[in-house]
Amino acid sequence: MMLSFAKMHGLGNDFMVVDGVTQPIFLNESQIIKLGDRHRGVGFDQLLLIEPPQQPDLDFQYRIFNADGSEVEQCGNGARCIARFVRNVGLTWKHKIRVGTMKGVLNLQIMRNGLVSVDMGEPRLEPGDIPLRYAQKELFYHVNLDGIDYQFGSVSMGNPHCVLTVDNVDETDVDKIGRQLTEHHLFPEGTNVGFMQKVSDSEIRLRVYERGVGETQACGTGACASAVIGRLQHQMENKIRVYLPGGHLHIDWGGVGETLKMMGPAELVYQGFIEL
Numbered sequence: 001m002m003l004s005f006a007k008m009h010g011l012g013n014d015f016m017v018v019d020g021v022t023q024p025i026f027l028n029e030s031q032i033i034k035l036g037d038r039h040r041g042v043g044f045d046q047l048l049l050i051e052p053p054q055q056p057d058l059d060f061q062y063r064i065f066n067a068d069g070s071e072v073e074q075c076g077n078g079a080r081c082i083a084r085f086v087r088n089v090g091l092t093w094k095h096k097i098r099v100g101t102m103k104g105v106l107n108l109q110i111m112r113n114g115l116v117s118v119d120m121g122e123p124r125l126e127p128g129d130i131p132l133r134y135a136q137k138e139l140f141y142h143v144n145l146d147g148i149d150y151q152f153g154s155v156s157m158g159n160p161h162c163v164l165t166v167d168n169v170d171e172t173d174v175d176k177i178g179r180q181l182t183e184h185h186l187f188p189e190g191t192n193v194g195f196m197q198k199v200s201d202s203e204i205r206l207r208v209y210e211r212g213v214g215e216t217q218a219c220g221t222g223a224c225a226s227a228v229i230g231r232l233q234h235q236m237e238n239k240i241r242v243y244l245p246g247g248h249l250h251i252d253w254g255g256v257g258e259t260l261k262m263m264g265p266a267e268l269v270y271q272g273f274i275e276l
């Protein structure tokens, strides 16, 4: 079977975007791993599959698969890319698009400035919602790795995030600590691991070790998570600019009980076909 797809990225977090509306498709884990191979396949951090909506008030269903083949609940950079994709290929002419995911609904909007805005819903802070094996919700959680104590914040954006505050992201062993934490028993479903450096009350530098991938050039839900933890732990402002290795995102969160909005770019690299 020939599969048509688009290669896209959000600040270097790269995706294979597949239209499962006009070409209904089922991809198993080994096919996804093979497609994600950067030498023998298309190569991507995530594969994004767009399917017909499961409810009448939605435009599409949006499914996300990490490069290791695991299906996951949310992808912020990917959400911006699918908004651009469904318009580019004519699956919709709307500028405001509602998509269902494994955990909730995303409201996407293509802005006049060329960026894409996403209402990511309400961050979830209860351990049971993350999920995080801790007796009760804490502002600072603690873990000991190889005899070193770390404190972190934790939040779900639909997917789990653990956020550590560091003095300098450039001098942090993201790969070592990220590997230790992403599959730590505190996180029964694994976690994405963000390393944030507070630059000012409205600016964060961030690197993210992503569950199922490793360090990426950008992580949309990771940027959201760092803004939430930055506001709660470090009294940062509502509007935060998050600088990732691949570029920056705008986050706006009014505090607990409010939904969080993210705005950033979504780029098409090429469209192609591949033999499955």
Ligand SMILES: N[C@H](CCC[C@H](N)C(=O)O)C(=O)O
Binding pocket: 013, 045, 046, 064, 066, 072, 073, 074, 075, 076, 077, 078, 159, 160, 192, 210, 211, 212, 213, 218, 219, 220, 221, 222
């Ligand atoms: N690795 C993540 C999914 C992709 C998140 C990231 N690419 C984003 O933009 O939010 C997870 O396993 O939850």
